[in-house]
Amino acid sequence: MLQEGSIIQNQRIQNYYRFQSMIYDSTRWSFLFGRNLILDRIAKETSPQKILEIGCGTGYNLKNLSKKFPNSKILGLDVSADMIQIAQKKNKNSSNIQLIESPYGTKKINFEGEQPDVILFSYMLTMVNPDFSSMILQAYEDLKPGGYIAVVDFYNSKHSWFRNHMSNHHVRMESHLHPILERKFEVVNSDIFNAYFGVWEYFTFLGKKK
DSSP states (O other), X not given: OXXXXXXXXHHHHHHHHHHHHHHHHHHGGGTOTTHHHHHHHHHHHOXXXXXXXXXXXXXXXXXXXXXXXXXXXXXXXXXXXXXXXXXXXXXXXXXXXXXXXXXTTXXXXXXXXXXXXXXXXXXXXXXXXXXXXXXXXXXXXXXXXXOEEEEEEEEEOSOHHHHHHHHXXXXXXXXXSHHHHHHHXXXXXXXXXXXXXXXXXXXXXXXXXX
């Protein structure tokens, strides 16, 4: 059962994306870096049969996952009906993609009773506060033994004005994700990158279920 704080958080995200969904693809390319890189990291390490993306948004990653892993079953989950609607249109010709409108953790998400090989979080975990830790723990439980968690997200910024700006968009940038990711998963690959000459940092993380 969702706690009250989680319900409020989900409603806040739904409200935020009612407008943002209309401009998401035309604007996010300029600062959501590393999304293709994390997919390449997945492909280098494993050939997943079942992939789950939490917070799939408008389906940018789903489309690329379908091209990279045409024989995989791919499931996209998002709390925003507006984002899911766009993702459905974008991926209508991809027969290996299924979409579900739901918060993560409210129901058992699997592939006809089988656990996913890979769970992907792309610029999602920094937007769910304080639920990011419970989502990472849920992903650990949902993954099959030896499965992979793949994360690309904002890391930090040395500029308080930028951190404050991002907080107005529900993004927390305090390098707070790494401790729990590294505690729960065996680190396969972890990198931090500068964006726009150091205005902020973003990271990619690929971990294996211990």
